Amino acid sequence: MTPYEELESRFRELGHLGHAQAMLGWDEAAMMPPGGGEVRGEAMAVVAAIAHQKLTDQALAGLLDQAEGSNERLNPWQQANVRAMRRSQRRANAVPESLVRAKHLTTARCEQTWRVARANNDWPAVSGLLEEVLNLTREEAQALGETLSLEPYDALLDGYEADTRAEAVAEVFSELKAFLPGFLERVIEHQQAPLPLTGPFGEAQQHALGEAMMRALGFDFDHGRLDVSHHPFCGGVPDDTRITTRYNADDFLESMMAVLHETGHALYQQGLPADWRHQPVGRALGAAVHESQSLFVEMQMARSRAFISFAAPHIHEHFDANANDPAWSVDNLYALATRVRPGYIRVDADEVTYPLHIILRFELEQALISGDMTVTDIPDAWNEYMTRHLGLSTSGNFKDGCMQDVHWFAGLFGYFPTYTLGALTAAQWFASASRANPRLEQQIEAGEFAPLVQWLRTHIHGRGQLESARELLTEVTGEALDTGYFKAHLERRYLSG
């Protein structure tokens, strides 16, 4: 075996450990009874520690040196594979195994505590554990930063979306912060309240509608499934992609859109290059690109009037609705799907206010990692921002304030900005796809999604990590990330209707 072949064999094994981790994680969120949590956390920490041992094996570093030294004998996919391997290996080597284990165990405990504490609006019940998680994450960020010559927060951010730096993000976000509040006012003035649809909408019907939408878009049920969890997510592996949703009896659109969102993630996962299964180059690019796929499907496509026209008869059928009732008309369904209103909850936010939720978290988590802020300061800072930017006080309301998201409790600091980077990128992809295919809107309305999905498969999904996210965006859309596409999309959708 050449050094490169030996690397492929080692990373194939790591890929299979990743399969075990993905499935244990999915089960933990979608299936596990609460009492199984403690031992699950320990088991996942052991699997993570074994993966860490394999990545920090001295022999692996030597093999990478050799493969990099004979780079010219490798084809571009193999070269990209070695780059992706090196990235994993460097990050793993920056952090001692004891910290990997401690963080897994502590975040598992914190996340499980949070589930109950949030339901009880009980901030003190979990803030101590959150502080432990924060301290471990700061230690991790410090160690990663030293190895990678990055600021601690950047070192975390880089783990979710390579080559992304807080400074550049802050610049993009400041554009949005300047644009959105005024835009939001204009939209609210411009929109009329849609007619309400009154439930209850049965879970079985909502599930069937979700599956119908997934099928229409080409989700492969021989290699995946749809279940229920506390928070919707996409997990599993390319050959077995697990998406989840939750059902609100009063609002079926919430779950339908959540399913479409996760289907965007799932199509990416199922569309990754089959020839590179279990190799790092065959994996998805970072979290921002992943989110650009979910938001491409949910925000760019599924909340368009064309898609709602396609979906309406399915909706009528699943809920036995009278298509002639104005509340069930395409116009009203579209109005419901594009309603803009400031709210407390990020995951329920429309695409206009959503970035404001992200900027709050981005600002706070930078301060938490740098030490400018402590866990104790979070509720007040949250309330202050929400009051100033969205006119909503979260004082005493932890549940719908700083306890609403699992991320920090699960040790995910540096993740939030990727949501909005994803939204911006999605708008830019969609503009490209539309330029390339003048019939796109008609196809969507007719339920012909194959050409659109094929465009994603060819330009994004099937390329894995062959290029960096930045290279891919420039190559496919002809330019670097430009907030103009997102703003133009918002103006078109929310002010010109």
Added chain:
Amino acid sequence: MTPYEELESRFRELGHLGHAQAMLGWDEAAMMPPGGGEVRGEAMAVVAAIAHQKLTDQALAGLLDQAEGSNERLNPWQQANVRAMRRSQRRANAVPESLVRAKHLTTARCEQTWRVARANNDWPAVSGLLEEVLNLTREEAQALGETLSLEPYDALLDGYEADTRAEAVAEVFSELKAFLPGFLERVIEHQQAPLPLTGPFGEAQQHALGEAMMRALGFDFDHGRLDVSHHPFCGGVPDDTRITTRYNADDFLESMMAVLHETGHALYQQGLPADWRHQPVGRALGAAVHESQSLFVEMQMARSRAFISFAAPHIHEHFDANANDPAWSVDNLYALATRVRPGYIRVDADEVTYPLHIILRFELEQALISGDMTVTDIPDAWNEYMTRHLGLSTSGNFKDGCMQDVHWFAGLFGYFPTYTLGALTAAQWFASASRANPRLEQQIEAGEFAPLVQWLRTHIHGRGQLESARELLTEVTGEALDTGYFKAHLERRYLSG
């Protein structure tokens, strides 16, 4: 750390890998979409190989030597723990890692192929793969036999139930083979056909009834769940015990009894000594003892008239049945639950004919492992035995003949005898429990299961592997395994009513 402490730490890690394997296995059977099968097989093979590496680590052997050498400083639980560790270590060292991987990959492929092939009654579609599995198993049996100084088949059997030998099993089975056919004739003559209950019985109602039965017996839903799979089984770990069933719309008793059977396994698992979680001594004894627990609950208790009296109102409630209808009376439900009839399918068999199904498999698998028989010979041999002993031809009917059980296709040779050893042991336990508690029958009828479950907890569940199965049986019941208890139970239930 002392050598013993170091061993505990290493086996704790192995216990957590076992958690991952148990959950991936449960998911594979209960949740996984078919297309996920290939990669799941690979991932499970990798986890198995890592566990094998840890068990065959030279340092582990040294630690075991040291711990055994200073045995007198350990308490009885620790001593038993070292014995159980040594047993795992010896078995692992007998088999090369390449064989462990090959067997995992091949059995995963064979089992997944069998699922489809069985549905199509297509023996040729899977017989080639079964031959591969058999060859690997023979290789494994050979290697284990050499290390353990056992005959190859005994080496397999010993893996499922320690210290059990084919010769002793054959002796016990020949007693049954002499007793059962004549007994069966007498029972058939003695029984009258029960009134039929006609479905369809809804899945949701059957599921709710199953959960009600589990709850009544004390299954802990904070540490477990009930789902659906192709074949009912009990999986997971003590803190997160997963049982499965399947629903027959025409016969709710089938699923109710399957759930009670698995609840017997589950109570054992959930009742294992909490102080010894993740240590070998904290695990269940072998497959025969495990089956003695499921059959204790299903056959000894749940198919008794006392239990049916308790269950009848629950059954009426869940299926909205008229309690005054003679078909729904306790007498008729009891007659349905104890109906004896020769049939094709082992898992559907009554307790009188069941051992005859096992003896068939026991005889064939010994011949397959010794090489006296090949895979090609199986269908004819099956048909011949079934025709002779149960009066049923399986000629051309592979589905209900030699393809009905997953075991061989999943590489489990040497497992079948433990079912009937479990049935014999269950009768012996139940006789002891009844002697110790004269009110047992009344308590069961009143739905007071706590005393009975407590008896199992104290005498069996909570002792893990502190003693061998043989020692435990003798200590608790006062004698070695005696088929007399099983025969007496059958005579009492099926001829004296």
